[in-house]
Amino acid sequence: MKDSKEKLSGTTIALHWIIALSIISLVTVGVYMTNTNTYALYPLHKSIGMLIFVVILARVVWRISNGWPESAADHKTWEKKLAKFIHWFLIIATVMLPISGMLMSGLGGHGLHIFGLELLASTPNLDEPGKMIPINGPMAGIAHEMHELGGKAIFAAILLHLAGALKHHFIDKDGTLRRMLGARIK
Numbered sequence: 762m763k764d765s766k767e768k769l770s771g772t773t774i775a776l777h778w779i780i781a782l783s784i785i786s787l788v789t790v791g792v793y794m795t796n797t798n799t800y801a802l803y804p805l806h807k808s809i810g811m812l813i814f815v816v817i818l819a820r821v822v823w824r825i826s827n828g829w830p831e832s833a834a835d836h837k838t839w840e841k842k843l844a845k846f847i848h849w850f851l852i853i854a855t856v857m858l859p860i861s862g863m864l865m866s867g868l869g870g871h872g873l874h875i876f877g878l879e880l881l882a883s884t885p886n887l888d889e890p891g892k893m894i895p896i897n898g899p900m901a902g903i904a905h906e907m908h909e910l911g912g913k914a915i916f917a918a919i920l921l922h923l924a925g926a927l928k929h930h931f932i933d934k935d936g937t938l939r940r941m942l943g944a945r946i947k
């Protein structure tokens with residue numbers, strides 16, 4: 762089933778909420794583990810980030826084949842433009858974050874593992890236990906910066922996106938949020 766003005770497809774709704782909840786959790790865990798140096802959470806953050814990347818790519822394919830859903834409400838032109846910009850931003854950021862994460866870890870010599878399944882071996886420095894030999898230190902550093910910046914940017918975009926969704930629901934009282942929750946509107 763394709764998206765329509767009255768009802769969104771199950772695919773759009775499932776992909777939206779699976780990705781939304783995962784991204785919100787990954788940003789929260791990412792900031793927490795980094796600020797508190799909780800290294801035990803790193804493998805969990807990386808594994809879920811790599812698994813959700815597959816779902817993110819499926820959503821990109823779905824968006825390309827299905828197009829963007831038509832607005833549920835009669836938005837003003839500036840609202841339409843802002844919403845479109847944020848939606849594009851969110852989709853692009855959800856692709857960039859796992860890629861920068863994988864580049865940072867992989868090129869930094871930490872390897873890539875999904876719940877213990879090794880995709881790329883780590884390269885430990887045998888002279889300095891606990892340290893890694895980077896495959897490409899400067900590139901890993903750039904990827905690290907991108908991941909950190911991307912994390913802050915997506916957090917701001919999610920807040921704006923959430924504010925928009927709540928405005929539609931409580932102030933404009935239109936069906937935008939209800940449609941994303943599966944309801945048929947008008």
Ligand code: HEM
Pocket residue numbers: 784787788789791792795803806807808810811813855858859860861862863865866873908909912913
């Ligand atoms: C959509 C997926 C992801 C999101 C939303 C996300 C988000 C974040 C955020 C917000 C931080 C905290 C950054 C900071 O404040 O310094 C972080 C840290 C980190 N992320 Fe991700 N991440 C994702 C996927 C990944 C993946 C796939 C990997 C690696 C395979 C990864 C590896 C890391 C590492 C190693 C850190 C800690 C960096 C440090 O110690 O400074 N992330 N992530």
Ligand code: HEM
Pocket residue numbers: 773777780781782784785824830831832833844848849851852855919922923926937938939941
């Ligand atoms: C915080 C809770 C969230 C709520 C209440 C929410 C609500 C909504 C609603 C109501 C729409 C439909 C907008 C329309 O019809 O014009 C929508 C679309 C969208 N949302 Fe969210 N959202 C949330 C979190 C997220 C997150 C975390 C992301 C991505 C990281 C995201 C990405 C998108 C995208 C890309 C669209 C465009 C339609 C699509 O591709 O599925 N949302 N959201």
